Amino acid sequence: MFESLSSRLGDVFERLKRRGALSETDVSEALREVRVALLEADVALPVVKDFIASVKERAVGQDVVRSITPGQMVVKIVHDCLVETLGTAEDINLAAAAPVPVLMVGLQGSGKTTTSAKIALRLKTLDKKKVLLASLDIYRPAAQQQLEILARQADVGSLPILMGEKPVAIARRAMEMGRREGYDVVILDTAGRLHIDEALMAEVAEVRDAVTPTETLLVVDAMTGQDAVNLAREFNEKIGVTGMVLTRVDGDARGGAALSMRAVTGRPIKFLGAGEKLDALEVFHPDRVAGRILGMGDVVSLVEKAIGSFEEEEAEKLAAKMAKGKFDLDDMAAQFRQIKKMGDLKGIIGMLPGIGKLKKQIDEANIDNRMINRQEAIILSMTKGERKNPDLIKASRKRRIAAGAGVSIQDVNKLLKQHQQMADMMKKVSKMGKKGLMRHGLPGLLPPGGGRFGG
Amino acid sequence: MSEQTKSGWLSRIREGLSRSSSRLSQGITDLFTKRKLDEAALEELEEMLIAADLGVTTAARVAALLAKSRFDQEISPEEIKSALAEEIATVLEPVALPLRPDPANKPHVVLVVGVNGSGKTTTIGKLAKSFRDQGLSVTLAAGDTFRAAAVEQLKVWGERTGSPVISRDQGADAAGLAFDALKEAQARRDDVLLIDTAGRLQNKTDLMAELEKIIRVLKRQDPMVPHDVLLVLDATVGQNAHSQVEIFRNITKVSGLVVTKLDGTAKGGVLVALAEKFKLPVHAIGVGEGIDDLRPFEAKAFARSLMGLD
Numbered sequence: 001m002f003e004s005l006s007s008r009l010g011d012v013f014e015r016l017k018r019r020g021a022l023s024e025t026d027v028s029e030a031l032r033e034v035r036v037a038l039l040e041a042d043v044a045l046p047v048v049k050d051f052i053a054s055v056k057e058r059a060v061g062q063d064v065v066r067s068i069t070p071g072q073m074v075v076k077i078v079h080d081c082l083v084e085t086l087g088t089a090e091d092i093n094l095a096a097a098a099p100v101p102v103l104m105v106g107l108q109g110s111g112k113t114t115t116s117a118k119i120a121l122r123l124k125t126l127d128k129k130k131v132l133l134a135s136l137d138i139y140r141p142a143a144q145q146q147l148e149i150l151a152r153q154a155d156v157g158s159l160p161i162l163m164g165e166k167p168v169a170i171a172r173r174a175m176e177m178g179r180r181e182g183y184d185v186v187i188l189d190t191a192g193r194l195h196i197d198e199a200l201m202a203e204v205a206e207v208r209d210a211v212t213p214t215e216t217l218l219v220v221d222a223m224t225g226q227d228a229v230n231l232a233r234e235f236n237e238k239i240g241v242t243g244m245v246l247t248r249v250d251g252d253a254r255g256g257a258a259l260s261m262r263a264v265t266g267r268p269i270k271f272l273g274a275g276e277k278l279d280a281l282e283v284f285h286p287d288r289v290a291g292r293i294l295g296m297g298d299v300v301s302l303v304e305k306a307i308g309s310f311e312e313e314e315a316e317k318l319a320a321k322m323a324k325g326k327f328d329l330d331d332m333a334a335q336f337r338q339i340k341k342m343g344d345l346k347g348i349i350g351m352l353p354g355i356g357k358l359k360k361q362i363d364e365a366n367i368d369n370r371m372i373n374r375q376e377a378i379i380l381s382m383t384k385g386e387r388k389n390p391d392l393i394k395a396s397r398k399r400r401i402a403a404g405a406g407v408s409i410q411d412v413n414k415l416l417k418q419h420q421q422m423a424d425m426m427k428k429v430s431k432m433g434k435k436g437l438m439r440h441g442l443p444g445l446l447p448p449g450g451g452r453f454g455g
Numbered sequence: 456m457s458e459q460t461k462s463g464w465l466s467r468i469r470e471g472l473s474r475s476s477s478r479l480s481q482g483i484t485d486l487f488t489k490r491k492l493d494e495a496a497l498e499e500l501e502e503m504l505i506a507a508d509l510g511v512t513t514a515a516r517v518a519a520l521l522a523k524s525r526f527d528q529e530i531s532p533e534e535i536k537s538a539l540a541e542e543i544a545t546v547l548e549p550v551a552l553p554l555r556p557d558p559a560n561k562p563h564v565v566l567v568v569g570v571n572g573s574g575k576t577t578t579i580g581k582l583a584k585s586f587r588d589q590g591l592s593v594t595l596a597a598g599d600t601f602r603a604a605a606v607e608q609l610k611v612w613g614e615r616t617g618s619p620v621i622s623r624d625q626g627a628d629a630a631g632l633a634f635d636a637l638k639e640a641q642a643r644r645d646d647v648l649l650i651d652t653a654g655r656l657q658n659k660t661d662l663m664a665e666l667e668k669i670i671r672v673l674k675r676q677d678p679m680v681p682h683d684v685l686l687v688l689d690a691t692v693g694q695n696a697h698s699q700v701e702i703f704r705n706i707t708k709v710s711g712l713v714v715t716k717l718d719g720t721a722k723g724g725v726l727v728a729l730a731e732k733f734k735l736p737v738h739a740i741g742v743g744e745g746i747d748d749l750r751p752f753e754a755k756a757f758a759r760s761l762m763g764l765d
Binding site for chain 1: 603664
């Protein structure tokens with residue numbers, strides 16, 4: 001599996017942490033690794049070079065050698081540089097007379113249409129704006145219908161489709177309808193185009209001249225490679241970009257393109273697209289993204305995600321049991337369900353701090369939600385009594401449970417052993433109390449061997 | 456294929472790649488006209504390959520190979536380019552295999568998978584056209600039951616290529632649709648059945664499980680189906696292409712790749728790395744939005760064109 005930037009940097013800094021002092025050779029070595037890691041994360045080469053240079057400059061300027069934890073020092077410098085390069089979070093600019101035109105541009109398949117609908121929904125629900133969506137994509141079959149359907153789903157206005165109309169005419173008609181019907185914002189979704197396609201770039205420039213958009217948002221796929229610099233530069237030079245949207249950040253790409261584009265255009269990244277549903281649009285948080293890149297864990301996102309999906313009642317029940325140091329198989333099953341609800345296990349683990357190594361182990365062990373399902377099935381094949389009191393489970397019961405869950409007896413044994421470990425941990429936790437838990441952090445909570453769920 | 460179309464596709468690729476390759480070859484020319492092949496020159500060469508999306512490992516390997524034979528020698532830009540093109544062509548040659556439906560299969564079933572926005576539906580439209588041009592009967596199955604208007608999009612391609620489209624409403628079960636499409640195409644004894652699927656990110660376990668289900672259900676009707684699973688890759692994608700190939704291959708037994716959007720800038724590099732690592736056939740490349748803009752993948756021409764030669 002593709003080694004992520006965070007685990008890569010994690011390795012570098014782990015090595016640094018093991019050393020007492022940081023020599024200049026160490027700095028150079030670390031920066032070489034940072035360079036490779038950034039390149040593998042698809043940060044464009046010229047951007048990487050500038051970035052490394054500025055990190056080096058700062059590291060040399062500071063007394064790194066005398067620092068107590070040199071690794072942390074470098075992490076901080078790299079992190080600060082990352083945050084600076086990524087820029088500040090900025091909201092969409094609607095400071096103009098209504099209807100405010102917003103122009104969406106980008107390559108084919110970058111996610112413009114979905115993003116247009118997401119922004120419309122966001123403006124409608126959060127800012128109470130009346131939004132009109134209009135598709136200028138007369139090239140891709142059914143593109144206009146796609147936006148129309150999405151507008152209906154988001155419950156915002158959509159410009160009636162007139163077959164055969166040219167993009168500039170559609171844009172003008174959209175603005176006219178916006179004025180006439182009192183819309184606050186008109187979002188113009190354009191066809192995907194290559195930045196080197198002169199005819200199509202001229203066409204979108206013409207649209208720009210016709211409506212003078214307040215925002216021209218460049219939509220770019222987070223998976224984009226080295227070409228991100230070229231396309232961002234060209235779109236910015238030829239059309240004038242005011243902001244960027246990075247889509248598919250819910251994938252496993254590290255999104256080096258964000259750094260590249262920001263560096264090359266100087267324009268802010270305004271939103272992140274993080275899913276196929278229309279509400280899956282997030283405001284850009286540079287420090288969060290930088291922290292995640294550095295393997296410091298996207299703790300804020302994790303917490304938010306956890307709040308969104310954990311059922312409070314269930315969590316409280318578990319907390320009460322934890323406090324007592326009790327943890328039966330029902331609790332374990334409940335945990336499995338919570339993990340599933342929070343989404344993909346690997347995604348969650350990626351957000352946890354200091355866990356790059358564990359993530360690698362898990363990747364290698366190929367653990368996924370199906371394994372959790374199997375574990376849950378084993379527990380569900382037990383009687384209520386067995387779940388409350390696992391000591392009841394002897395050979396014949398194990399055979400019955402294994403048959404019921406469609407697994408081998410070893411799998412049942414593994415689960416019981418794992419439960420025992422978790423129950424022991426819970427006892428320890430209740431003894432440690434809350435303070436102790438904080439001090440030992442999350443890795444202390446995970447079962448030994450990095451949470452081998454029967455893998 | 457006739458001579459005319461052959462020269463046609465060569466010039467189209469050259470046209471499409473000319474910008475990226477001219478940037479790359481300009482860099483190489485600048486680098487080598489005035490100096491020896493020393494450490495610094497090699498590092499710059501490596502970086503240029505990285506900038507073409509070859510990836511750090513492949514770029515280092517290619518550069519090292521060059522260093523082995525030519526280190527400290529005066530070497531002209533032309534020589535560098537030819538050597539690099541040869542190196543790249545050697546890697547690509549074994550994977551340059553066209554997609555050939557087996558006439559014994561009625562129909563030959565091709566499942567088309569990939570991440571969102573990679574160009575699956577457009578590729579299916581173009582594939583349908585090329586099979587129809589070969590005189591084959593083609594059925595299209597609109598398996599993207601998730602995205603709004605995806606079915607309508609495929610229907611347009613069905614009309615353009617004279618291929619019947621089997622579809623259900625948005626939100627319907629994709630596996631059920633694929634099963635019906637297979638039965639229908641079997642009853643008609645069609646030559647080819649192209650099954651579209653919804654775009655999915657490879658790290659979404661539930662969506663990948665859905666893909667597994669489609670295959671499972673198809674196999675219930677015929678264990679040999681699907682005969683081919685095409686993974687459509689967007690050439691703009693950088694190193695994440697590795698993760699895409701790896702995970703899709705594990706789940707669906709991907710039999711070949713189609714690389715789309717090669718008419719942009721800085722393309723091709725990732726293909727070299729993928730060919731080296733996975734050795735999956737590259738069946739075709741997409742070089743534009745037109746119905747005929749799908750070309751067979753030819754290693755040597757591609758490599759030389761990428762280096763700005765010929």
